[in-house]
Amino acid sequence: MAVKTLIEAIxxxxxxxxRRDPTVIVLGEDVGYRGGVFRATEGLIQEFxxxxxxDTPLAESAIVGVAIGAAVNGFRPVAEIQFADFIAPAxxxxxxxxxxxxxxxxxxxxCPLVIRAPFGGGVHGGLYHSQSVEAYxxxxxxxxxxxxxxxxxxxxxxKAAIRxxxxxxxxxxxxxxxxxxxxxxxxxxxxxxxxxKVARPGRHLTVIAYGLMTTYALEAADKAAAEGIDVxxxxxxxxxxxxxxxxxxxxKKTSRALVVYEDNLTGxxxxxxxxxxxxxxxxxxxxxxxxxxGPDVPAIPYATPLEEAxxxxxxxxxxxxxxxxxx
Amino acid sequence: xxxxxxxxEAYTTPxxxxxxxxxxxxxxxxxxxxxxxxxxxxxxxxxGRMGRVHFVLTSAGHEAAQVGAAFALxxxxxxxxxxxxxxxxxxxxxxxxxxxxxxxxxRRDDPCSRGRxxxxxxSARRLNIVSGSSPVGTQVPHAAGVALACKLRREDRxxxxxxxEGATSTGDWHEGLNFAGIHQLPVIFFCENNGYAIxxxxxxxxxxxxxxxxxxxxxxxxxxxxxxxxxxxxAAVKAAVDRARKGGGPxxxxxxxxxxxxxxxxxxxxxxxxxxxxxxxRRRDPIVLFRQYLMASGLxxxxxxxxxxxxxxxxxxxxxxxxxxxxxxxxSELYTHVYAES
Numbered sequence: 226m227a228v229k230t231l232i233e234a235i236x237x238x239x240x241x242x243x244r245r246d247p248t249v250i251v252l253g254e255d256v257g258y259r260g261g262v263f264r265a266t267e268g269l270i271q272e273f274x275x276x277x278x279x280d281t282p283l284a285e286s287a288i289v290g291v292a293i294g295a296a297v298n299g300f301r302p303v304a305e306i307q308f309a310d311f312i313a314p315a316x317x318x319x320x321x322x323x324x325x326x327x328x329x330x331x332x333x334x335x336c337p338l339v340i341r342a343p344f345g346g347g348v349h350g351g352l353y354h355s356q357s358v359e360a361y362x363x364x365x366x367x368x369x370x371x372x373x374x375x376x377x378x379x380x381x382x383x384k385a386a387i388r389x390x391x392x393x394x395x396x397x398x399x400x401x402x403x404x405x406x407x408x409x410x411x412x413x414x415x416x417x418x419x420x421x422k423v424a425r426p427g428r429h430l431t432v433i434a435y436g437l438m439t440t441y442a443l444e445a446a447d448k449a450a451a452e453g454i455d456v457x458x459x460x461x462x463x464x465x466x467x468x469x470x471x472x473x474x475x476x477k478k479t480s481r482a483l484v485v486y487e488d489n490l491t492g493x494x495x496x497x498x499x500x501x502x503x504x505x506x507x508x509x510x511x512x513x514x515x516x517x518x519g520p521d522v523p524a525i526p527y528a529t530p531l532e533e534a535x536x537x538x539x540x541x542x543x544x545x546x547x548x549x550x551x552x
Numbered sequence: 553x554x555x556x557x558x559x560x561e562a563y564t565t566p567x568x569x570x571x572x573x574x575x576x577x578x579x580x581x582x583x584x585x586x587x588x589x590x591x592x593x594x595x596x597x598x599x600g601r602m603g604r605v606h607f608v609l610t611s612a613g614h615e616a617a618q619v620g621a622a623f624a625l626x627x628x629x630x631x632x633x634x635x636x637x638x639x640x641x642x643x644x645x646x647x648x649x650x651x652x653x654x655x656x657x658x659r660r661d662d663p664c665s666r667g668r669x670x671x672x673x674x675s676a677r678r679l680n681i682v683s684g685s686s687p688v689g690t691q692v693p694h695a696a697g698v699a700l701a702c703k704l705r706r707e708d709r710x711x712x713x714x715x716x717e718g719a720t721s722t723g724d725w726h727e728g729l730n731f732a733g734i735h736q737l738p739v740i741f742f743c744e745n746n747g748y749a750i751x752x753x754x755x756x757x758x759x760x761x762x763x764x765x766x767x768x769x770x771x772x773x774x775x776x777x778x779x780x781x782x783x784x785x786x787a788a789v790k791a792a793v794d795r796a797r798k799g800g801g802p803x804x805x806x807x808x809x810x811x812x813x814x815x816x817x818x819x820x821x822x823x824x825x826x827x828x829x830x831x832x833x834r835r836r837d838p839i840v841l842f843r844q845y846l847m848a849s850g851l852x853x854x855x856x857x858x859x860x861x862x863x864x865x866x867x868x869x870x871x872x873x874x875x876x877x878x879x880x881x882x883x884s885e886l887y888t889h890v891y892a893e894s
Contacts, residue, residue, distance in 0.1 A: 287727035294697020330683040331666035
């Protein structure tokens, strides 16, 4: 099995799905000859042509709106929003149209649509190339929200998203694109949307994370192990609908839970995970549910020390793990 | 404000429909649909006042534009993305009076949403009428996407998308036309310009004289047509449809018309529309004008006209009774159709 980066795994999934199914099309800004600003779609236009790999005008609402129309009429569009920070103009199309189409027509209409968007900080992206936007969408039934953290899952989940009959938001962490490597099978496989996974089994406490934070949590867990703290890491993979069972099973086993997310603390998706644990596993807890997240400031600044101060990192996670273990 | 009085002069020329390819039977059928739509319209306003329909918004004043356009389309073949004012359009395309009444009453047999959406959010898969939402203009990029799919499959289907002039102020509207223009997609953008977006008049809504003036910026023809004249509207839409079917790209058509009622049952138009203006437009009621035209053309007499109205009333009566007898959706339906698997 070849070792690949997360972005290579995503590209593999796009190639394989476009070969498998002629109704799969890709559209977005710079997805054609430029191959996407992160090279996720590199080579697609050479193999599949301009009809199936569409460079769109710089208009996010139209990217999603046109994709919805094509999805309604038998295609499976994979729309790219160049940076998750730019998704705001498309929120109406995503939340009011894509998410509600099946419900509002009582099942007569639906749109099998994937919206890929690179998100996250730690890449010197400043306010508008660093954001985590998942919490805007984890509040919207009708959507599925997926965040892969390793290359194997990235490929398998993207294939599952493309084959799904409902709109899927697929957030890819920019820093993880080339930082995170792993074994990826060449052939076809699918990682189902829904289930979280135990990325590292452990006995003393549970860290729940997604995206780059899973990588960081695993690093912190290795260091904690050297100190005698056996950490279980649950990688959510699918944020919405959430896999309560895997989360609760882990917390019931370890009795301690730390939720880690890169987004702002207040109202971030991790707040929902904390609420689920508090509500449904309270009798099992030996310590309060803890959260580690970005501070409640409007965005991630560009200057290196400020960005580093904002970002959750393995050291900060390790410190929180120690605090939770000692409670 | 009769902006377009000159547009309709040709309307009085008897037999003119044959010049645009409409048969005598077709124009009589158009008239029947207009009368039927108006009859439904009046009935739902009554039901609204009685508290039996919770929200009324209808097409009175727009019947000529909508029925004329519908006759230029192939129901069940072409794609339709209507807006909330389009009851006469969807009726002509094939929704039945019973289905429309079930929609207004929010009953189980509402074909658009089984009672989920407010009334007038038209949808019917069997007719390729795509479900829309309440935020205006959002269906415009959908139309471009639907048409893109048709083009990729090399089909001869056209996509018809309609909206009021208020929607032309939205970003989605411009983004949708731009996309369709770039790819020369088979779309008919149909603006039913009645001069008001709820209370805001055209001069505060659109910076150019006509909505159709925007078309050249999106590499498509822009056509202004008298929306009180079903024959003129039919001819304009038919020409656009024929061109789009042959790969000739999109068209923006602006049908100038007027709504005879407030925006909806939640509106009172007396604060923003002078009564003289409403009365002046009512004198150009498309149904009255079309009746005169058909009589002048020798296709309609008083007796047949009475029959048509009586038939419409009977049909609406029956549809209303049936729809009121139709149960509401079961409460368990609150949780269905969230995802494919639920």
